Amino acid sequence: MNAFLKPDIDDKIRLQLTDIYSAYGYKRFKLSKFEPYEIYMRNKHFVDPQSIVTFSDNSGRLMALKPDVTLSIVSSVKETDTDKKVFYHESVFRKEKGGDIKEISQSGIEYIGGDTFYSEFETLFLAAKTLSLLNGDYIITVGNLDFIDSLPAISALEPKDKKAAFNYIKSKNRHSLASFLDGLNISKKDIDVLINVIDFSGEGKSAVSKLKDLVKNTVGEAAIESTDRLLKALSSAGINNIKADFSVINHMSYYNGTVFQGYLPEVNREVLSGGRYDNMMKRFGKEQKAIGFAFLPDSLYSGFKGEHKKEALIIYHDADISEIVKTQNALINDGYSVKTVTEDILDDRIEKRVVLK
Amino acid sequence: MLKIALPKGRLGNKVYDIFEKIGYGCDEIKSDSRKLIFTSDDNKYCFMTVKPTDVPVYIERGAADIGVAGKDVIEESGADIYELLDLDTGKCRMSVCGYKDGLDDNGHTLRVATKFPAIATAYFNSKGRKIDIIKLNGSIELAPIIGLSDVIVDIVETGSTLKENNLCVLEDICTISARLIANKSSYQFLSGEIRRITELMEGYIRDKNN
Numbered sequence: 001m002n003a004f005l006k007p008d009i010d011d012k013i014r015l016q017l018t019d020i021y022s023a024y025g026y027k028r029f030k031l032s033k034f035e036p037y038e039i040y041m042r043n044k045h046f047v048d049p050q051s052i053v054t055f056s057d058n059s060g061r062l063m064a065l066k067p068d069v070t071l072s073i074v075s076s077v078k079e080t081d082t083d084k085k086v087f088y089h090e091s092v093f094r095k096e097k098g099g100d101i102k103e104i105s106q107s108g109i110e111y112i113g114g115d116t117f118y119s120e121f122e123t124l125f126l127a128a129k130t131l132s133l134l135n136g137d138y139i140i141t142v143g144n145l146d147f148i149d150s151l152p153a154i155s156a157l158e159p160k161d162k163k164a165a166f167n168y169i170k171s172k173n174r175h176s177l178a179s180f181l182d183g184l185n186i187s188k189k190d191i192d193v194l195i196n197v198i199d200f201s202g203e204g205k206s207a208v209s210k211l212k213d214l215v216k217n218t219v220g221e222a223a224i225e226s227t228d229r230l231l232k233a234l235s236s237a238g239i240n241n242i243k244a245d246f247s248v249i250n251h252m253s254y255y256n257g258t259v260f261q262g263y264l265p266e267v268n269r270e271v272l273s274g275g276r277y278d279n280m281m282k283r284f285g286k287e288q289k290a291i292g293f294a295f296l297p298d299s300l301y302s303g304f305k306g307e308h309k310k311e312a313l314i315i316y317h318d319a320d321i322s323e324i325v326k327t328q329n330a331l332i333n334d335g336y337s338v339k340t341v342t343e344d345i346l347d348d349r350i351e352k353r354v355v356l357k
Numbered sequence: 358m359l360k361i362a363l364p365k366g367r368l369g370n371k372v373y374d375i376f377e378k379i380g381y382g383c384d385e386i387k388s389d390s391r392k393l394i395f396t397s398d399d400n401k402y403c404f405m406t407v408k409p410t411d412v413p414v415y416i417e418r419g420a421a422d423i424g425v426a427g428k429d430v431i432e433e434s435g436a437d438i439y440e441l442l443d444l445d446t447g448k449c450r451m452s453v454c455g456y457k458d459g460l461d462d463n464g465h466t467l468r469v470a471t472k473f474p475a476i477a478t479a480y481f482n483s484k485g486r487k488i489d490i491i492k493l494n495g496s497i498e499l500a501p502i503i504g505l506s507d508v509i510v511d512i513v514e515t516g517s518t519l520k521e522n523n524l525c526v527l528e529d530i531c532t533i534s535a536r537l538i539a540n541k542s543s544y545q546f547l548s549g550e551i552r553r554i555t556e557l558m559e560g561y562i563r564d565k566n567n
Contacts, residue, residue, distance in 0.1 A: 097435075139545045172544075173440040201548065243545075263542045268419025269437070270541065 010105060013133060013297060014089045017107055020129050021087035024122065026109055029086035031072050033093075037062040039075060045251050046071060046280070051094045053101050065093035070277070070292065073110050077286050084112035084288075108274070110292035112281075117226065120258050120276070121233050123291050127262055127272055128239045130295050135264050139241050140272070142230065142260040143248030147223035151197065151215065153181055153190040162252075169198050170249045198247045208244045223257070230258070254280040258291070267299055312336035312352040315344055319356035327354055359402040359550060362416060362424030364409035368447045368535055372425045373404070375444065379557040413438060413538065422543035423551060428533045429512060433473045439544050441555045442537040445562050451476060453528040454519055455501045455508035460527050463507070470500030470509045477510035480530050498522050 018028065040052055046068070053065040066072060069090050077084065087109045094102055109126060111119050124140065131138035148154055154165060161184060168177035174195050181191050193214050200211060208228040212221055227244055234242050250259045255275045262272030274293025281290050312331045316324055324340060331338045336352065339345070344353070361376070363369040373386060386395040386404055396403040407415055412426035413436035427447055431440065451473070453460065460467070470491040471477045481488045491506050498518055500506040512533060513519065513526055537558060544551055 137546075141545065171438065171440050175443045176440070201552065263545045265546055266419075268417070268540060268542050 010297070014107065016133055017089070017130060017295075018087070020133075021109055021126065024085075024126060026085045026087040029073060029088045029110075031066065031069060031088065031090055033091070034063050034065050035072065037064040039071060040064055040067065043071060043254075043283070045253050051096075053093045053095055066090070067092050067094050069106055069108065069294065070110060070280070073112075074277075074280055074284050074286065074290070077112055077281070077284070077288065079287065081288065082113045084110075085114075086110050086112070104296060105298050106294050106296055108292060108294040110290060112290045113288045114291045115278075115289040117229065117233075119291055120226070120230055121237075123274065123293060124230065124234055124242065124258075124260065125237060125239060127260065127274060127293050127295075128234070128241065130293075131262050131264060131272060134297075134300065137241070137265050138262060139243060140260055140262045141243050141245035141248050142227060142258065143244070143246045144223040144227050144258055145249065145252055145255055145275075146257050147215075147220050147227070148197070148246060148249070149252070150217050150220035150223065151190070151194050152217075153186050153194040156186075157184070166249050166252070169247050172198065172247050174199060200244065200246055227258070250275050252279065253283065260293070262293075262295075264300070269299055271296055271299060309337040310335060310351045311347070311349050312338050312354065313345060313347075313350045314338060314340045314354050314356060316340065316342065316356040323356060327356060358396075358400060359423070359547060360421040361402060361404050362412050362421035363404055363406050364412050364424075364426060364430075365406045366409065368409070368425070368427065369406055371446055372444065372535060375446075375558060375561060376404075379554065379561055381554070410434070416538050416540050419540045419542060421540070422547060423537065423539045423554065425535050425537055428531070428536055429473060429476070431536060431538060432531075433475050435475055436538075437541065439539040439541055440536050441539055441551070442558055442562075444535040444537060444558065445566070447533070447535040449512050449514040449533045451510065451530040451533055452513045452526045453480070453508050453510055453530065454498075454513065454524050454526050455506075456524060457527075459501060459508040467508065468506040470497055470506035471511060472497060473510055476530065480510065498524060 037052070037054055040047055040049065052067050055063055055065070057063050069088055069092060073086065087107070089107045091103050092106050094104060096102055109123065111123055114123065124142070127140060128138070131140070148169065154162060157165060164180060165177060168180060178191050178195060196214055197211065208224060208231060211224050215221055215224060231242055231244060248259050248261055255277050256279045257276040259275030261270040264271055272293055272295045274291070276289070276291040278289040281288055314324060314327055314331070328338050328340065331352070331354070363372055376382065381402060383395050383397045383404055385392070394403050394405050405421060409426060410430050412424045413431050413434035415421040416424050416438050417436040425444065429451055466487055466489045467481070468489045468491060469477050469481070470493050472494060474490045474492050477488070477490060491500065493500065497509045497511045500509055501524060502522060508527060510530065516526065519525060537555060539551055
């Protein structure tokens, strides 16, 4: 993969995203690349400590190269920030499973104080706009943690078992989930309801409301209704690539309610991830609610073949500078990337040669 | 085109038969060719046969859309994928084995020889027991016999290898079988077809057991 091709696309996308987010009232938030490690020590479930790149500063204090943006933004929120809409374009750093340190591009928005139905609509709307910049055939899957948590098969579980159950749900592993819950003496009826929910395929706009018959509690019904309303609202705004998928799970210590992920064709993993994170705000002692998403475009470049600008070569001998510049302008206008030399270069990539005497 | 990854060997052949029975056959694969990819006549799907431990890697990276791998291989890889179905074949268990007193507290950290360090570590973590992992690639039963380790974490089928060497199953970790897995992104874009295949396989397995 050519490292120097990335910035071309990266910058263009960043500028376009900046335009979109700014148009909806979001202001650019810039962050430093590192901060004390403590904040991540206290939030081990949000970011795996083993993936954090650390170093010691001059006073021996353990510092971390930021692995994530949201935590930093949340910790900086003040009591007076009742309606703080920010977007960011940052690099974060993570250690991969094999030990390699990777620099990862991360863009996103945070709607601090977003506690209305509209704030959820806007966040998903902007997620859709973000993906459609790259490919109109994107897919966004939307789930709801409150809904899953309200189901009888889940609500009565001990935290350790809930964690295991969520892992099964996250990988759509119906069979293991069913036998796990069976082993905990959850009734077959309750297990079936859960399986039906995570097996649910968001076909058809009114399909979500059919789930209401399965669920007989107020929290669950409210959650289904809100998801249904969200999908219908997005559809009316011309956004149709959104599917309800209740197997979408984010960590419950941080997220609650609406959660979602975004996918692009030919890209092997999700490129966008977000949701409501009132729980994270509470952990940081903040009163406000919040919702947002992160967009990680780097996986777009693995296997990316790159766009080469066609290349032209001007070979000059005694020509005037003004003549050289005229020739360059003409070639640049035609979309060429121009090299100006005194001797020919043998290079397959050069499509056009102009010799100036 | 739907890309299907199959594990090389006995399991792969068994699983291919299931695909054929549900209408995803590919005659090419039966020939003794050295080809690595076999495409259906209508170009709608293709099979690739890969090393069993590589199947989750192919799936996670989207090189294949769906595939089949043993639960042992899936767990050990820690791949972020969807696990859609238990194919009820290739059944065995993952167990802690050794001499009768292998797990006793001898005052030193328990030495565990295994081909599956991730699974072994996770298991003993959940029991709150610290261990020393010795990663081996084959003939794991040898380790406790020659004193290289106290116990092993390995796949047990009939248990006859253990018996012949005076070893026994000390604790069962989990049951293993072949699973149908899918790339998360492929699942979203090919959900109709992948769900259909899952349903057909489920039906086939149910009918076979009845």
